[in-house]
Amino acid sequence: MFMNKKEGLILALPAALFATLLFLLPVMILLSEAFRIDGSWSLQGYVDFFAKPLNQVVFLRTLKLGVLVAGTAAVIGYAAAFCIVNLPAKSRGRVFGLVVLPLMISPVARTYAWIVILGRTGIVNDVILGLGLSDTPVRLLFTETAVFLGLLQLFLPLMIISLVSAMENIPRDVIPAARVLGASWLQVFFRVILPLTKEGLVVGGTLVFTGALTAYITPAILGGSKVLMLETLLYQRVNVANDFVSASVIAMILMVMSFSANLVLKRIASARS
Amino acid sequence: MKTSISTAALLCAIAGMAHAEKTLTISVYSFAQDAYKEALYDPFEELCGCTLVVETGNSVERMAKIEANAADPVIDMAVLSTQDALGLAQKGLIAPIDPATLTNFDKLYASAQDPIGGHMAVGYTYYASSIVYRSDLVTIESWGDLLGEAVKGRVALPNITGTQGPLTLMMLDKAAGGTGEDLSGTISAIGAKADDIVTFYSRSSELTQLMSQEEVIAAPIGRFAWGHFKQSDLPFAWAEPKEGQAGGMNVMVMTKDNGNEELALQFMDYWLSTEVQTRVAEALIDSPANKEVTVSDEVAENLTYGADLINALNIMPAQTVIDNREAWVEQWNADVIR
Numbered sequence: 001m002f003m004n005k006k007e008g009l010i011l012a013l014p015a016a017l018f019a020t021l022l023f024l025l026p027v028m029i030l031l032s033e034a035f036r037i038d039g040s041w042s043l044q045g046y047v048d049f050f051a052k053p054l055n056q057v058v059f060l061r062t063l064k065l066g067v068l069v070a071g072t073a074a075v076i077g078y079a080a081a082f083c084i085v086n087l088p089a090k091s092r093g094r095v096f097g098l099v100v101l102p103l104m105i106s107p108v109a110r111t112y113a114w115i116v117i118l119g120r121t122g123i124v125n126d127v128i129l130g131l132g133l134s135d136t137p138v139r140l141l142f143t144e145t146a147v148f149l150g151l152l153q154l155f156l157p158l159m160i161i162s163l164v165s166a167m168e169n170i171p172r173d174v175i176p177a178a179r180v181l182g183a184s185w186l187q188v189f190f191r192v193i194l195p196l197t198k199e200g201l202v203v204g205g206t207l208v209f210t211g212a213l214t215a216y217i218t219p220a221i222l223g224g225s226k227v228l229m230l231e232t233l234l235y236q237r238v239n240v241a242n243d244f245v246s247a248s249v250i251a252m253i254l255m256v257m258s259f260s261a262n263l264v265l266k267r268i269a270s271a272r273s
Numbered sequence: 274m275k276t277s278i279s280t281a282a283l284l285c286a287i288a289g290m291a292h293a294e295k296t297l298t299i300s301v302y303s304f305a306q307d308a309y310k311e312a313l314y315d316p317f318e319e320l321c322g323c324t325l326v327v328e329t330g331n332s333v334e335r336m337a338k339i340e341a342n343a344a345d346p347v348i349d350m351a352v353l354s355t356q357d358a359l360g361l362a363q364k365g366l367i368a369p370i371d372p373a374t375l376t377n378f379d380k381l382y383a384s385a386q387d388p389i390g391g392h393m394a395v396g397y398t399y400y401a402s403s404i405v406y407r408s409d410l411v412t413i414e415s416w417g418d419l420l421g422e423a424v425k426g427r428v429a430l431p432n433i434t435g436t437q438g439p440l441t442l443m444m445l446d447k448a449a450g451g452t453g454e455d456l457s458g459t460i461s462a463i464g465a466k467a468d469d470i471v472t473f474y475s476r477s478s479e480l481t482q483l484m485s486q487e488e489v490i491a492a493p494i495g496r497f498a499w500g501h502f503k504q505s506d507l508p509f510a511w512a513e514p515k516e517g518q519a520g521g522m523n524v525m526v527m528t529k530d531n532g533n534e535e536l537a538l539q540f541m542d543y544w545l546s547t548e549v550q551t552r553v554a555e556a557l558i559d560s561p562a563n564k565e566v567t568v569s570d571e572v573a574e575n576l577t578y579g580a581d582l583i584n585a586l587n588i589m590p591a592q593t594v595i596d597n598r599e600a601w602v603e604q605w606n607a608d609v610i611r
Contacts, residue, residue: 120488
């Protein structure tokens, strides 16, 4: 496309400089704090962090909720994406627009809505009481369930968008052909749809998992200090304790978890093929 | 002629430079800044012919900035809680305030004149802390009621990391027959009932929605947050517990060697004046530390106002908070947050 390699490099230079100076460099400086104890290089920050039972609980909870949210989003996302790609073109656009719509609303507003929905006088408790599942309202706010629902609602559109894009590239006749040849729907999914949409799953899975790990507003509002996650713990370490070493350790752990999730998903995808 | 015009121009330029250089940088809490601008900042700028640079943020940010720039202070004057001010004083980051330089010093309540010792700070506002509750659903007569059956599963407590947290623990300990000094037993008691507590909030603003939808029916708050509940159509009440109300004070400090001490003291003195403290009280921003301030009953209802109330407050010594905060947080994380 370019006359020579130099032209391409010149065009890429402003973006590269911007990313290096204003993102990579500050992030590296910040993260290096996690390895500097009293002026010398050390892993003591990590040892101290994981030695505390509360931090272990928060780490495992964050990992668990991240996996649960990404897994549930994948299950719901596949079903939703399959329906969307099989709709007539006109309806498909409208439904896809509805999927994207929540992304245009502030996460704060979306999360606050859950306080009303999950509250003692909210719709969920109305249903529970109406069906006679409980005599008294069930406490849902400030529980892991509330944080899970909030995160799922927040990031599900990203999974659906990724899977719709991937499914649109599946040749039209492949699924009917598999059915005609006697494959059950379960076999169609695992042997045809999943292998052909693995890239979409990797992208969607990474976006949802990383988003769930690094979201602050939703765990802070729906979980509070009773359901601490790494991101809310990080905020506490900086804003309450002024402890930048612990905060840097948490930031590094979050980055490692995000990259690891991407690698694992890619590995799973390539193993299948 | 030419020379005199040049000299006049030079003098004007120097005067302009001098005027531009007269700047005071203050660091304050971020709430009610529009009201503060009207009641305090604008009148002071007019009075001193100077420019106020107002920095806002939480106390941790403020303290970190003061500490990081200790060699060449970028903040001249700051407001903090008594424990944070004492923390800065112990690190040698703030300068003593000579009472003789404050014309309004004698007008302050005695406890506001030298709240952390050594004249390192001066109090400018008090706040009472008690329990707000839904009077149609429950009755609160003691701090101990917060852990009682009547509010089980419908009570919120402040997090230990905030200002209200230690105050609530102190009053719970007193309600249980303690002195309010050793809080380990109270933290364990809260830990045992952690599942019955809806949330441990960091900001009282979090409670407004929760109390409106009956998720929470009782919670300790500072008097400064009472206005949100008082205006509600729901029957919220301010408890008068038999152990009394807890309380605290925010103070002014001046950074060490900032080179702007004269202007900082002038600003602090103006803030403590009856005129400004009355304006700030009437705007329902902060309760006065100046005992000469008089306000209407309606205004007083929203404030921590009057000698009787202020002298009866259960105030936790700043040194106690500093000495024990780390151990409290450690035990809180182990027993309560888990």
